[in-house]
Amino acid sequence: MKQKKNVQKPVLLTQNDSMKDLVSKVKQIAQRGCTALLINGENGTGKEVIANLYHYFSDRQANPMVAVNCGAIPPELVESELFGHEKGAFTGAHTQKKGCFELADGGTLFLDEISELPYSAQVKLLRVVELGSFRRVGGSEEIQVDISLVSATNKVLIDLVQSGSFREDLFYRINVIELFIPPLRHRKEDIPLLINYYKEYYKDLYGFRDMEFSEDCVEAFMGHDWPGNVRELKNVVERCTVLCEDDNIELDLLPPRICRGNETLPSNHSNYSNEMMQFPVGTSLETVEKWVIGHTLNAVDNNKTKAAKILGFTRKTLHNKLDKYENEESNN
Incomplete structure (x- = not known):
């Protein structure tokens, strides 16, 4: 052999x-x-x-x-x-x-x-x-x-x-x-492992000293939906390690979309089993639609046929909307 x-x-x-x-x-x-x-x-x-x-x-x-x-x-x-x-x-x-x-x-x-x-x-x-x-x-x-x-x-x-x-x-x-x-939002127990792995990776890559994410940061990571999945998390960790000026990575280094204090997203978005969603006054209809679609997909384990039926869309309409959201994420 x-x-x-x-x-x-x-x-x-x-x-x-x-x-x-x-x-x-x-x-x-x-x-x-x-x-x-x-x-x-x-x-x-x-x-x-x-x-x-x-x-x-x-x-x-x-x-x-x-x-x-x-x-x-x-x-x-x-x-x-x-x-x-x-x-x-x-x-x-x-x-x-x-x-x-x-x-x-x-x-x-x-x-x-x-x-x-x-x-x-x-x-x-x-x-x-x-x-x-x-x-x-x-x-x-x-x-x-x-x-x-x-x-x-x-x-x-x-x-x-x-x-x-x-x-x-x-x-x-x-x-x-x-x-x-x-998706990463369905396996959030992996987030601490990934944070630590990429933190060490970028620390060695750039030759930085040891640094740690604060508990508030980790909590914000756990509460985020990660539409870009592991790739998005990797990029955020790199951002934080590059911008950190001391030994602690705090909330102010996170992008606004991840830091809970700056979000304009549903206040209970981290709980996918909830049947109700809350939005701050002033949230755009486009944002509301995006998150309703996302939570509906989560509720049916990403079955787009079921989600489209629940939402009253055709499958083609649902796919078009998801493609639009994906393009918006990649351009941000």
């Missing part, structure tokens, strides 16, 4: 039972050789970390792990990025280029935000996944590859299938096993 290289295990900190169960499933799936895994979860929950854990636990560990963000590739370059191209295949193709499938041969290919893949490229992706072979753009040679495919999305793909923007045959091909990563 070929001995594995000494590869460092990806870091995933948790004391949440659902997350522990998720990691156990990832290990089982990887060790049994499943070649098509779909990871679903909100932005910032750690989909790429789960993909890396899958690769780490698999027999492909010593081979390449190639990650691609499908939403970041211009539509006209998708085929070249995935399958490569030959010299002279199009204007600007001055040399031969290997694509991500070829680079990941023998290992794992991680297609993040696969829902953003253009419909035309989905047809060609399906062929590669089914046959394990492809041609570079402008090429005639059939190239054979052996990969495990891990896909990830923050969208409900079956809804996109029903709306006609995602191919049904591709959906069922990549969805051999689907795993859902719960």
Whole structure:
């Protein structure tokens, strides 16, 4: 048996039972050789970390792990990025280029935000996944590859299938096993672990002295909804460690949206089981709608079909509103 290289295990900190169960499933799936895994979860929950854990636990560990963000590739370059191209295949193709499938041969290919893949490229992706072979753009040679495919999305793909923007045959091909990563607001017991981990990380990165978050800060962290999930928390911890001028990180270093004293959000927003919500006078209707939608989703465990029915929306309307909120968060 070929001995594995000494590869460092990806870091995933948790004391949440659902997350522990998720990691156990990832290990089982990887060790049994499943070649098509779909990871679903909100932005910032750690989909790429789960993909890396899958690769780490698999027999492909010593081979390449190639990650691609499908939403970041211009539509006209998708085929070249995935399958490569030959010299002279199009204007600007001055040399031969290997694509991500070829680079990941023998290992794992991680297609993040696969829902953003253009419909035309989905047809060609399906062929590669089914046959394990492809041609570079402008090429005639059939190239054979052996990969495990891990896909990830923050969208409900079956809804996109029903709306006609995602191919049904591709959906069922990549969805051999689907795993859902719960958002940080559903596993708040992980927040103290993450605060300490990233505090130490940035302390070492910047060469800072030891510092600690005050109890008020930790309480504010625990009370925040973290719409950006672990990624948002990581950025806030970095902000605090950079701005801290002594050994204690106090509330005044937190962004206003997190510090309870400066919030214009429901006073009971940290209690997801409450059936009533309170808003300060002067809260905009847009903010009220956003938080009603968020709490409704929490109450039905992120089941968008149920939430839409409760709210009196169509699923498409709900998805449009969630996309709008997500874009607003990313632009802030």
